[in-house]
Amino acid sequence: MIDTKAKRQFLKIVGPENYDDSSAxxxxxxxxxxPQFQSMPDAVISPRNKEEISAIxxxxxxxxxPIVPRGSGTNLCAGTCPTEGGVVLLFKHLNKILEIDEENLxxxxxxxxxxxxxxxxxxxxGLFYPPDPGSxxxxxxxxxxxENSGGLRGLKYGVTRDYVMGLEVVLANGEIIKTGxxxxxxxxxxxxxxxxxxxxxxxxxxxxxxxxxxxMPETKETILALYQDLDSAAKSxxxxxxxxxIPITLEFLDQPTLEAVEAFAxxxxxxxAKAVLLIEQDGPAxxxxxxxxxxxxxxxxxxxxxxxxxxxxxxxxxxxxxxRAALSALAxxxxxxxxxxxxxxxxxxxxxxxxxxxxxxxxDLNICTFGHAGDGNLHPTCLTDVRNTDxxxxxxxxxxxxxxxxxxxxxxxxxEHGVGVMKAPYLEMKLGAAGIAAMxxxxxxxxxxxxxxPGKMFAKDSRKRVVVSK
Ligand SMILES: Cc1cc2nc3c(=O)[nH]c(=O)nc-3n(C[C@H](O)[C@H](O)[C@H](O)COP(=O)(O)OP(=O)(O)OC[C@H]3O[C@@H](n4cnc5c(N)ncnc54)[C@H](O)[C@@H]3O)c2cc1C
Numbered sequence: 001m002i003d004t005k006a007k008r009q010f011l012k013i014v015g016p017e018n019y020d021d022s023s024a025x026x027x028x029x030x031x032x033x034x035p036q037f038q039s040m041p042d043a044v045i046s047p048r049n050k051e052e053i054s055a056i057x058x059x060x061x062x063x064x065x066p067i068v069p070r071g072s073g074t075n076l077c078a079g080t081c082p083t084e085g086g087v088v089l090l091f092k093h094l095n096k097i098l099e100i101d102e103e104n105l106x107x108x109x110x111x112x113x114x115x116x117x118x119x120x121x122x123x124x125x126g127l128f129y130p131p132d133p134g135s136x137x138x139x140x141x142x143x144x145x146x147e148n149s150g151g152l153r154g155l156k157y158g159v160t161r162d163y164v165m166g167l168e169v170v171l172a173n174g175e176i177i178k179t180g181x182x183x184x185x186x187x188x189x190x191x192x193x194x195x196x197x198x199x200x201x202x203x204x205x206x207x208x209x210x211x212x213x214x215x216m217p218e219t220k221e222t223i224l225a226l227y228q229d230l231d232s233a234a235k236s237x238x239x240x241x242x243x244x245x246i247p248i249t250l251e252f253l254d255q256p257t258l259e260a261v262e263a264f265a266x267x268x269x270x271x272x273a274k275a276v277l278l279i280e281q282d283g284p285a286x287x288x289x290x291x292x293x294x295x296x297x298x299x300x301x302x303x304x305x306x307x308x309x310x311x312x313x314x315x316x317x318x319x320x321x322x323x324r325a326a327l328s329a330l331a332x333x334x335x336x337x338x339x340x341x342x343x344x345x346x347x348x349x350x351x352x353x354x355x356x357x358x359x360x361x362x363x364d365l366n367i368c369t370f371g372h373a374g375d376g377n378l379h380p381t382c383l384t385d386v387r388n389t390d391x392x393x394x395x396x397x398x399x400x401x402x403x404x405x406x407x408x409x410x411x412x413x414x415x416e417h418g419v420g421v422m423k424a425p426y427l428e429m430k431l432g433a434a435g436i437a438a439m440x441x442x443x444x445x446x447x448x449x450x451x452x453x454p455g456k457m458f459a460k461d462s463r464k465r466v467v468v469s470k
Contacts, residue, residue, distance in 0.1 A: 077420025111142025
């Protein structure tokens with residue numbers, strides 16, 4: 001419950017039209033895209049500018065009210081589930097592109113701008129913003145920055161972190177700071193920009209971001225390689241990279257995912273293949289041609305049963321769209337879809353895919369796997385039913401083993417989806433107790449009253465206390 005004095009102050013700051021503590025209003029923001037998590041906030045507030053955000057944060061700090069900043073709620077780690085109540089902060093009024101600077105190659109945006117809108121706006125000027133999470137049609141830039149989201153183009157172009165040059169942040173005490181800027185070089189003090197990227201709303205509220213743009217690549221080619229076994233597909237991935245080609249996209253889908261995607265997208269994907277690689281290269285025409293020829297040769301050497309080039313940009317786009325639809329397609333099949341984010345060095349992809357299959361069999365579960373093979377970032381996805389408690393228990397055990405295996409292979413528990421509540425119990429597996437303590441020192445320093453998205457990132461109980469991180 002929000003203290004009546006605090007509520008009065010909130011209403012004064014944003015007006016009654018931007019403050020909602022009705023049951024229906026709160027219910028909408030009691031969950032996000034993560035299955036199995038729901039918790040009611042006490043109020044939902046939609047500030048109109050950074051000054052209002054700063055004033056809200058000051059009230060929250062005084063009354064120790066939790067704040068859950070929320071973009072579109074598409075995160076998959078329960079990062080916007082208000083597990084400790086408090087206020088959910090929406091950015092629907094902060095949804096503008098403020099500037100595209102063609103001399104400095106930057107775009108300045110408010111946090112509520114949809115990722116796809118950034119892409120469209122810069123492409124209209126012949127520029128390129130590479131981060132393209134599968135959710136880009138609905139996710140916000142604020143959410144992307146706070147999860148440090150990756151995407152299909154991450155292998156060659158990196159993730160959101162690589163494109164955030166400067167931020168404006170409201171701290172937990174209500175102070176507004178600016179980090180970085182339009183500068184290619186800047187070593188004045190700690191790199192606070194990087195600290196806030198991926199901080200999952202636990203350190204401050206991002207109210208503005210300067211993002212880096214690059215020139216639009218000249219051409220792009222797309223191919224689809226089909227395999228009758230997973231191992232050959234995984235080996236092709238390692239061999240392509242080892243031959244010093246970095247494709248823009250190197251995505252992997254196993255057969256069950258392929259079947260679900262085809263049933264959903266109906267674009268004529270070959271559902272009898274055991275594994276598929278979607279591979280793309282961009283750049284100057286002659287280099288793309290040379291790389292694609294070499295990639296096709298490698299795929300064939302590694303027993304691809306067919307390698308097909310997209311005939312047109314429309315066909316290429318429908319393949320990309322189909323891949324982006326993988327989660328939605330799988331989600332149609334069972335009441336509950338639990339998608340994970342285990343990531344390994346790309347040389348270990350074959351071992352990881354094999355291990356996921358064995359673990360699924362051991363616990364008698366239906367786990368499909370797809371993901372960004374070129375980054376070693378796999379999405380083992382369990383199709384289950386939350387009402388089947390016996391099966392859910394096995395799902396938890398299976399994912400714990402999958403994370404252990406990822407760490408054993410030199411990987412991590414999350415490559416792009418973040419920690420939130422979902423992955424918090426496993427964080428110590430990756431960082432060790434000293435690593436967690438260092439992160440907690442930063443958190444306490446910036447947010448001594450623990451009002452910024454509390455209950456996320458740091459678990460009350462660790463699932464594993466051993467440190468096996470390489
Ligand atoms: C179908 C589907 C496909 C997906 N594909 C990908 C993918 O390919 N790659 C990938 O990385 N992720 C993917 N995701 C996960 C998710 O879309 C991303 O994490 C995305 O960046 C979340 O954006 P959002 O606007 O929904 O943020 P939210 O889910 O609302 O919030 C995410 C986090 O950011 C914080 N936050 C939001 N705005 C602010 C702000 N202004 N200041 C401070 N904190 C803030 C929240 O508190 C929360 O911790 C996918 C999800 C779905 C459902």
